[in-house]
Structures are given as structure tokens and as C-alpha cells.
Amino acid sequence: xxxxxxxxxxxxxxxxxxxxxxxxxxxxxxxxxxxxxxxxxxxxxxxxxxxxxxxxxxxxxxxxxxxxxxxxxxxxxxxxxxxxxxxxxxxxxxxxxxxxxxxxxxxxxxxxxxxxxxxxxxxxxxxxxxxxxxxxxxxxxxxxxxxxxxxxxxxxxxxxxxxxxxxxxxxxxxxxxxxxxxxxxxx
Numbered sequence: 773x774x775x776x777x778x779x780x781x782x783x784x785x786x787x788x789x790x791x792x793x794x795x796x797x798x799x800x801x802x803x804x805x806x807x808x809x810x811x812x813x814x815x816x817x818x819x820x821x822x823x824x825x826x827x828x829x830x831x832x833x834x835x836x837x838x839x840x841x842x843x844x845x846x847x848x849x850x851x852x853x854x855x856x857x858x859x860x861x862x863x864x865x866x867x868x869x870x871x872x873x874x875x876x877x878x879x880x881x882x883x884x885x886x887x888x889x890x891x892x893x894x895x896x897x898x899x900x901x902x903x904x905x906x907x908x909x910x911x912x913x914x915x916x917x918x919x920x921x922x923x924x925x926x927x928x929x930x931x932x933x934x935x936x937x938x939x940x941x942x943x944x945x946x947x948x949x950x951x952x953x954x955x956x957x958x959x
Contacts, residue, residue: 778881779902780928781818786840786899787915787926789814791939793834794841795924799942803924806834815895825892832892836862840896843903844926848917852907859904866897920947 791798792814793806808825811833815823825833839862846855866885873883885897906912914929916936920943929936938944 778818779905782898782902783906784928785814785817786902787844787928788817789833789837789899790841790844791925793837794845795926797922797924799925799940800920800922800946806830806837811837818898829890829892832890832896836866836892836896836899839865840899840903841926843900844915845917847903847907847912848915848926852912855907856904859900859907862896862900863904866893866900868897868901870901918943920944921950 789811792803792810795803797803808827808830811825811830812823815825839858843855843858843862846852846858867889868884869886870882870884871886872880873887874880883894883898884901885894889897906915911928914934916927916929918925918927918939919937920939923939923943925939925943927936927939938947
């Protein structure tokens with residue numbers, strides 16, 4: 773995996789974690805309170821290991837993910853200065869400091885937190901760093917808010933022509949069905 777693939781995976785995981793804990797609505801339903809399963813699912817997007825989130829880590833993930841959702845929401849809404857302020861707070865809180873690290877049997881790679889912080893704080897530092905790097909990149913316009921009613925999810929537009937409007941096929945289908953029904957009731 774090269775550096776850009778790792779950064780993209782970290783950004784996708786950051787968005788998934790933020791959606792799980794920060795979005796009020798997801799795909800037409802009220803978003804349930806984030807739990808360890810949601811945090812572990814987000815972490816699996818960027819690690820080859822099976823993550824485990826304990827109760828203490830869950831509290832950290834919850835607080836950090838809510839801040840991350842706020843920062844990413846500001847970015848999706850074009851409020852770059854507000855996003856930068858929120859991300860700076862999160863970077864400071866997580867003590868984000870890039871450093872090279874190597875685990876037994878793996879190559880050198882970049883971590884974004886000092887070794888003394890908790891696992892959750894380390895992940896949040898990486899996710900905040902990935903979001904901050906998006907803020908300063910040409911790909912900023914690829915971060916979008918789902919266009920469906922009753923969905924507050926954020927996503928990265930991965931289409932070739934950058935016209936994706938929905939976070940999922942489910943949201944796209946719900947919107948098409950609603951439009952079809954609306955046309956039918958006008959006749």
C-alpha cells in the first residue's frame with residue numbers, strides 16, 4: 773500500500789467513524805448511538821488487523837468522532853475556516869505528531885500520534901490528520917453531504933466525473949421512488 777492509498781483509507785475510515793457518531797440521520801433512519809461495533813467497522817477500513825474497542829476507548833472515539841463530524845461537515849458545506857479551527861483543536865487534543873514507526877515483521881510507516889497516548893487517541897490523531905490533509909488539497913470538493921432527505925452522511929465522491937450525489941444506492945433509490953410518487957400524485 774503506498775502513502776496515498778493509506779491516506780485515502782484513513783480518510784474513508786475518518787468519514788465512516790464521523791458518520792457513525794455524528795450524523796443524526798443515516799439512509800432514511802435515525803442514526804443509532806455509535807457503539808464499539810461501529811468504531812471497529814470504521815477502523816477495519818484502514819487496518820489489516822481486527823480491532824477491538826473497549827468501553828474506555830469507545831468514550832474517546834465518541835467524543836473525537838463528534839468533533840471530526842463537525843469539522844468534516846464544515847468542509848462539505850464550504851466553511852473551510854470553521855473546519856480548520858475544529859481540526860486544529862482535534863489535532864492539539866490528540867497530540868498529533870507524525871513519526872515513523874515499525875512493528876515486528878512490518879515495514880516502516882507513519883503514525884500520527886506520540887506513543888504515550890491511548891489507542892483511540894492515536895487513531896483520532898491519524899483521522900484528524902487525514903481530514904486536515906484533505907482540507908489543503910485539490911480533492912476538497914470531493915467531500916460531499918448525501919443529497920437524500922433524512923440522511924446526514926458525508927462521503928467522498930469516487931466517481932470518474934465527480935457527480936455522485938448520494939452516500940449509497942439505498943439513498944439514491946429512496947430519492948428516485950419519492951420523485952416518482954410525487955409525479956404520480958400530480959396527475
